[in-house]
Amino acid sequence: MTVIVKTVSSWVKVLIFLFGIYIILSGHLTPGGGFAGGVILASSYVLLMLAFGRSFVASNLPGSLASRLDCLGAFLFALIAILGLVCGGTFFVNFLYQEYFPGEPFALVSAGTIPLSNMAIGIKVGASLFLVILTLAAFRAESQQPTEQDLADPGVRGKE
Amino acid sequence: MALFYILLIFMVIAAIIAVETKDLLSAVICVGAIGFGGSLMFLLLRAPDIAMTQIVVEVLGLVILIRATISRDLTFISGDREFFGTVASVVILFLVFMAGMRICDTLPEFGEPVFAQRPEAASQAYIAKGLNDTGATNIVTSIYLDYRAYDTLGEATVLFTAVIGATAILRSRSRKRLEDPEL
Numbered sequence: 001m002t003v004i005v006k007t008v009s010s011w012v013k014v015l016i017f018l019f020g021i022y023i024i025l026s027g028h029l030t031p032g033g034g035f036a037g038g039v040i041l042a043s044s045y046v047l048l049m050l051a052f053g054r055s056f057v058a059s060n061l062p063g064s065l066a067s068r069l070d071c072l073g074a075f076l077f078a079l080i081a082i083l084g085l086v087c088g089g090t091f092f093v094n095f096l097y098q099e100y101f102p103g104e105p106f107a108l109v110s111a112g113t114i115p116l117s118n119m120a121i122g123i124k125v126g127a128s129l130f131l132v133i134l135t136l137a138a139f140r141a142e143s144q145q146p147t148e149q150d151l152a153d154p155g156v157r158g159k160e
Numbered sequence: 161m162a163l164f165y166i167l168l169i170f171m172v173i174a175a176i177i178a179v180e181t182k183d184l185l186s187a188v189i190c191v192g193a194i195g196f197g198g199s200l201m202f203l204l205l206r207a208p209d210i211a212m213t214q215i216v217v218e219v220l221g222l223v224i225l226i227r228a229t230i231s232r233d234l235t236f237i238s239g240d241r242e243f244f245g246t247v248a249s250v251v252i253l254f255l256v257f258m259a260g261m262r263i264c265d266t267l268p269e270f271g272e273p274v275f276a277q278r279p280e281a282a283s284q285a286y287i288a289k290g291l292n293d294t295g296a297t298n299i300v301t302s303i304y305l306d307y308r309a310y311d312t313l314g315e316a317t318v319l320f321t322a323v324i325g326a327t328a329i330l331r332s333r334s335r336k337r338l339e340d341p342e343l
Contacts, residue, residue: 039216070320092313094306110296139330
């Protein structure tokens, strides 16, 4: 990609990432939540992948780290559910709000386990989508091995 | 109300272009335009949560995913349509249209919530008690992470399975590239 695209996307990706974090953290107060915020987090990395190429993104956030984040998000969500079973008596009960820390409505720290679940789902969805796109991009690069015809006519293949 | 018809005509035109164009990238962008119109409709119907998910998944997800993954030599579609397939799809579409016309008579006015007519519906209880029961001011979040958290667990499982499937099918051919970013 050109210098303009690289410069603009390296500035914009920070704003996109920050917006995703905001959407996840305030999911219990305003529209949004874990799923939408996680997709926004993943899309900031996809923007980087489009501008700088797959190898840059893979060295920035390796696939092994992303799969660990994916498992971490799923584990945290299940842990919150099981903590509800242990502390509140029912699977997925909102024990923090009902028994320990009610909090004020419209405050950032309120609603018990809901913001924690939002964070877990945000990490999970963002890491999963990033992994899917990274895998598909690696598969595409694999299927784009230069054949004899491509080597004879390099204009056919697209620029990375 | 006129705004909805303008959006509807915009979406229908985008759908026709998406079907008729030969360039796959243009078709994908037209599908993204349909999703954009749908998200505007959700926003006007006062469902900002669904509008946000719609625009993120439909526009960003679809367009960026396909732009990032589909290789350039696949983007042009050629070939003619089969006669039998065209006739069969026209007949099936006509039957679905007639059934839809029958259903349209029983629906309430556009923009009126269906469950507003029934005070015993569960959605009325969620709206009345949601803040007291869960403490979340966003009722959508209070439903999908408190009342219906099992649903969310199922969705997370579906996404997890999708990732496992994608990596298991695609990774055997591209394992070296994933582990070694220099390739």
